[in-house]
Amino acid sequence: MLQLERKKEENKDILRLIGEVDASNSILLDQSMQEILEQGATVLLIDGTELVYISSAGLGVFMSYLDDFSERGIRFAIFGLNEQVNEVFKILGLDRLIAIAPDLSTATRMTHES
C-alpha cells in the first residue's frame, strides 16, 4: 500500500510517501514525480518519514529521474528515511548521487547550498 501526498511550500514541492513502494505501485510514484516535473518544480523534496519499505523497483523510479534533475537544474533531496530504508539507499550507492537528509530543515539547507 502506498499513499502519496503532495504539498507546496514556497518554492519547494514536497512529496510525502506513506507506506510501501514496491513493483506493483512504483508506477504511482513515477506518475506523481512526472506531474510535479511537468508543473515546473525547481526544488523537489521527498518526505520519507512514513516510508516503511522500498523495493528495487521503487529505487528505479528515483534513479530514472536523476538525469532529468541535473539537466533541468532541479534540486532534489530525500529526507526522514528510517534506518532500514536508508540502508537500502546506501547499499545501492544512491546516497552518493542523491542528497539524503535526516529532516526537512537539513534537506532544505542542502538544496539551497547546491
Added chain:
Amino acid sequence: MIKTSTLPLGRISLLLAIVVWLALVLVDLVRIFGMLNNLDSGISEEVTWILEILFFIFVYLVYRHIFWKTRQSDFLTLIWRGVSTGLFAASAGLLTELIYYALGESKIGTDPFLKNVFYHINFAWTSAFLIATTLLWKHLILYQKNKQVVNQWQVFEFSMAGALLFVFFNHNNLDYSFLFGLVILLVISILLAVNLKWIPYLNFKEKWKTLLFLFLILLCAGFLFYRVLDSGNEGRVQINLTDNLFLMALFGFVFIYGLFSFLVTLFNLPTSSVFEQKLTEAINFQKLSQSIQPEESEEQVLDILLDSCISASFSDGAWIELNPKEQVQIKNPLRILDESTRAELTKLIPQEKQSWVYTSPTEIPQPQTIRLVHPNYKSALLVPLVVNKSILARIILIKEVKEGFNKEMMSIIGTFARQACISVENHRLLNQAIENERYQEELKIAQRVQKALLPLKLDHPDSFDICAYSNTADEVGGDYYDTYQVDENHFVLIMGDVSGKGTSAAFHMAQMKGVFQSLIQLGLRPAEFMKKANAALSKCLERNHFITASIFEIDVVNHTFCHARAGHIPTLWYKANENQAEFISVEGLGLGIVRNLTYKNHVQEKTFAYHSGDILVLLTDGILEGRKETGEQFGNDRLKKIVEANPQKTPIQLQQEIIESLHQFVGGDGMIDDDYSLLVVKFK
C-alpha cells in the same frame, strides 16, 4: 381400431377380451333361451355381470397398452385414435340399423337371438370407443400434470372402479342410488375437464383439425348414447348390458371433456397467434442464450438478435449500428429498409441518443422509444447493447404507426438484448481464457528457458565447496549467479540482481548473463569488470531499471579473494579463526544508475586473505527482505546468527538451513515478494 401389438401383453389382453366377449354372448344366449322358454338355464345374472366386468377390464388393458406404446405421439395422432374407434363403433351401429331396416318385420328381423348378437357387437364397440376415448382424455388431462391433477384423476379412477362393481349392488336398476352415483361421477368429470393445458400448444392449423376430430368424437358419442337409450327404452333386449353405471359415467365423462375441449379450442383460435408468437420468442431466446460456439462469431449473435427483435415487435424496418471502436463487422446491418431511408431516419434521431458514451455510469441503458416525424415511419425503438460496460452496438427498430412499441415488446426486446450481450461477453471471456492459457504456456516455456540460463554445474577446485539456490517470485525472475574458472588457480564467482521482478527483470537478466559471460573472458580485475559491465548494461537497460552485482575473484594458491560490489547486498563472510561473520564492506554503485564514464568513481575493489573453514554467503535482497505478516524483515542479523551457529556444516547443509529459517520466519501468511538467491562457498 385395434392394433395387434408385438408385445404379448397387448395381444393376450386382446385375445382374452375376445374370449370373454364370446363367452358373454354364449351365456346371454343361453339365458335368453331359458327366459323365452321359461326354463331355468342354471346360469344366474351374476355370471353375465362378471363377464361384462371382465370384458371392460380387458378392453381397458388393450387400450392402455396401445396408449402406452404411442405415448410420445402428438395430440392429433392420439385424438385420431379416439375418432377412428368412434367411427368404427358408430358405423357398426349404423350397419345394424340398416340391416334391421332391410329385414323389416320378417322372421329373422324379429329373432331375439340374432338381435342379441347384434346388441352384443354394438355393446363391444361402444365400450371400446368409450374406454379408448377415456384413456385419450386421461393423457390430455395429465399433460403438464401436477400433484393435484394426478390425485383428482386417481379419485376418478377409483370411483370408476366402484361404478364397475356397482351392478352387484343395484342389480341394473335405474333407481336413486344409480342416479346418485352418476351425479357424483359427472361432478368429478366436470372438475377434471378444466385441465386443458394441451390446447394452447396447438398451432392454428392443428386447432382446426382438433376441432373437427372433437366434433366427430362428440357426434359418435351422441349417436351411440342415443342407440343405447333407444335399445333400453324399447325393451328390445332381454338382457341389458348398457344400463350400467360404469358405461353411463364413461359416456358422461367422454362427452363432458370432449365438449369442454371443443369449446376451449374454439375460443382459443383467435389468440393462438399470440401464443405462437410467444413460443417463437422463447425459441429465439434459447438461440441467443446458447453460448456462441467456437466456430460462430459475435456477428451471428447480432444477426439473430436483430431478427428476433423484429419478429417480437412486428417492426417495419430495422438496422444495427456498431460502435466504431469495436472491431465487429456485420454483413447485413439493414432489414427491410434501404440505405437512403436509413440515412433519413438517422437524422431524425436526436444526437444525444446516438452517443456511444454512457450517460450515467451506474445504470445500464435501457431500450427507449422515439417519435419520428417522417412521412412513412412514425415511431422508433433504440436498443443499446452493452457489453463489458461499453456500448457495443445499437439496434434501431422502426414502425409505421405512432407509439408502435408497447411495454411488453420493450421488455421482451430488452431481455433479448441482455441475453445477446451475455452471449457476446461469454464468447469474449472464453477467448480471453484461451489466450490466457496460451500465455501461461508461454510463461512455462520462459521459465524453462530461464532456468537454463543458470548454471547446472558450478566450476570450483577441490580447495573449496560451493552450492547455489535460486527461486523466483513470479514465473520468471531477475536473479543470476555463475562461476567461471579463469585459469588453474583463479576462479570467479558472480551474483547479479535486476531491479524489479517478473518478465521485464527476466529479460534484463538474460542480457546481464550475456554481458557478464563476455566480460569474464577478458580476465578483468573486479572493479574494471564492473566499469565495463556498467558501460555495456547502460546501453541496454530501460531507464528505470538497474542491476546490482557482486564479483569475487578467488586465488586458491595465495588464499586471497579480490572483491568488487556494484550496489549489491554485501556478502557475509564467516571467519573461522574468529568464530564470527561480518558483511564485507566495499563501496560500489549499482550498474545502470550512472550511465556515463563517471561510474569509475563509484566502484572500488578490495583484496582479502581467507583461511580454511571460512565461508562466503552471496545473496540477493529477496532473502533479507523476506517479511513476516507484521512487516518485520528477515534481516542481516538473523542471517549472520545462522551462519555463526553452523560453521561446521557443508555449504549445501548451510544453504538448506538458511532457506528453511527464511521460510519459517516468513510463515504461511508472510511473503517473499522478490526473487531470492543464495551462493554459499566454504574454503577447505
